[in-house]
């Protein structure tokens with residue numbers, strides 16, 4: 288035992304010096320370096336997590352994930368890794384480097400996904416009865432934020448791409464119209480790009496928001512790569528949005544649940560407010576593995592190797608889009624305002640769900656998502672050209688086969704305009720009752736119905752239930768409504 292502690296002291300000094308020297312030279316990934324340091328130090332831990340570097344777990348689980356990974360499962364405060372709230376040490380350094388890389392005034396690491404980032408923004412910058420303009424295709428976390436704060440939601444409905452049964456871009460003119468007609472709106476919240484990659488004109492929307500003195504939040508959960516390639520759309524941080532959310536875990540190479548919240552350079556928002564909101568909403572035991580994965584993802588995307596990966600993802604997407612033109616019955620959603628790495632497609636005669644099934648069972652291919660209309664494929668930084676060549680060949684084969692024709696069901700992405708009867712928060716907390724789904728038409732919903740992915744709402748508390756909603760409420764027999 289004595290020996291172990293003595294060794295620790297010796298190696299600590301040597302390793303620290305070595306790592307600090309390396310950090311100063313490269314300024315690469317301070318949190319990754321700190322974790323490396325932590326891993327190499329055989330400290331004797333008497334703290335949380337109680338599994339103590341993987342020693343106290345089910346052996347089968349340890350064999351599954353590996354002792355190495357378990358030994359890195361720790362939270363902040365310990366072993367000179369810094370703290371998240373407030374940001375100190377290596378965590379603070381990593382956040383500063385991320386802020387520089389993304390061009391923000393301040394960047395926060397979030398280990399509860401963009402869900403927590405959106406909740407914190409709502410909590411920080413909206414109050415009861417504030418009027419907020421939100422794109423109807425927003426993620427449900429934005430609406431949960433409104434339930435928390437009690438702000439009043441005004442909807443701007445995105446363009447409907449009926450042939451694809453999805454929402455498209457949000458027209459800047461529609462945002463202006465809403466702001467012109469309701470001067471009480473002081474915050475606009477736009478999702479960009481859409482889940483399927485359709486891009487809105489944020490430059491114009493941002494200019495309109497400035498003119499009407501409204502703040503702008505852009506949920507760029509699916510656009511975290513944009514900052515790292517001129518071949519992709521521009522990030523809202525460049526167009527003057529006040530705050531931007533990025534799910535680095537979705538396409539940026541970070542681990543699941545790891546996101547960033549950026550406050551832009553000229554933001555009207557006070558940093559202290561978001562710092563405070565995050566502190567209240569965020570877990571008090573952030574996973575260092577997740578935080579380090581954010582640092583690693585940023586460093587990777589800035590590195591020449593990461594640039595190669597991103598170029599590869601873009602080239603693979605272009606290759607696929609090009610080949611797809613010559614495949615019978617295959618149609619790819621294409622538009623000049625699209626993030627080309629997100630490939631939404633359909634095959635004549637097959638629903639998206641059927642196509643997904645065929646790909647999964649006959650070809651062992653897993654896609655991002657499927658609707659009745661089409662499927663979404665992502666060209667990721669981790670995909671290879673060989674994988675895309677295989678995909679193209681599969682589609683060639685599928686397009687030549689005759690599959691048993693099934694009757695197409697309703698399109699699964701609901702493009703129904705909401706009819707708001709009550710404020711979201713008021714409805715959420717109002718007395719409720721459960722009734723049979725078929726008796727629900729004409730009643731006021733008190734539940735959030737959102738299809739996941741991508742988490743876009745069909746029906747929200749305070750909205751009138753219409754006959755058109757019923758096919759989308761397939762998962763429930765009974766439905767919770769406001770008590771009459």
Ligand SMILES: Cc1ncc(COP(=O)(O)O)c(C=O)c1O
Nearest residue numbers: 400401402426478506508534741
């Ligand atoms: C636009 C958008 N924002 C936020 C979120 C929530 O992200 P997370 O899963 O990182 O919590 C999602 C999730 O799909 C999303 O699509």
